[in-house]
Amino acid sequence: MQAKTPSESLTILTDLVLPSETNPLNNLFGGELLARMDRAASIAARRHSRRIVVTASVNHVAFNRSIALGSVVTIEAKVSRSFNTSMEIFIDVWIEDRESGVRAKANEAIYSFVAVDEQGRPVSVPPVTPETDLEKERFDAALRRKQLSLVLAGKMKPSEATELKALFL
């Protein structure tokens, strides 16, 4: 299967924060952001694999900055690495200053998706060839994150997580 670059799966969703999507502090509700990120990540995974894709795991979410009512929010999702049937999707969330238009990073997240056939059985996906320094950094660390996700899900024994162990030994 021919490799693809992360930019081939790049998915950008830009939308406003409306009153029905906020918490009592008038900031974007966390679950709404998770749903928006899941949608962007699923499109990126579909662009990479050209298959049906399902969310296997939300590996990491950092709500570093609150996002105020009325903000313009841009979600950028790209496949950072693929394995056999699974893909890691890296998501960067930006907010845009109304007056200057300058973008600031608000959050980031990492999701795992699996490509499946019509019966929901996992199927192989193309490999990823990272291009930029940031893409290479994210690619290199992805196996470690996959092992951590599998250990936390009870699908891998800690003793088998070679990449994780290498961090501490």
Ligand SMILES: CC(=O)SCCNC(=O)CCNC(=O)[C@H](O)C(C)(C)COP(=O)(O)OP(=O)(O)OC[C@H]1O[C@@H](n2cnc3c(N)ncnc32)[C@H](O)[C@@H]1OP(=O)(O)O
């Ligand atoms: C777009 C949406 O929101 S879809 C709705 C939400 N998601 C769903 O409904 C998915 C429900 N879950 C499922 O269908 C299944 O659990 C699947 C397809 C995700 C995985 O099925 P499994 O029977 O575990 O398959 P299997 O063990 O072969 O794993 C398939 C791949 O998923 C990976 N995987 C499974 N669980 C995890 C996890 N928690 N974290 C990271 N990767 C995982 C495996 O490592 C494997 O990757 P690889 O082939 O690249 O090495």
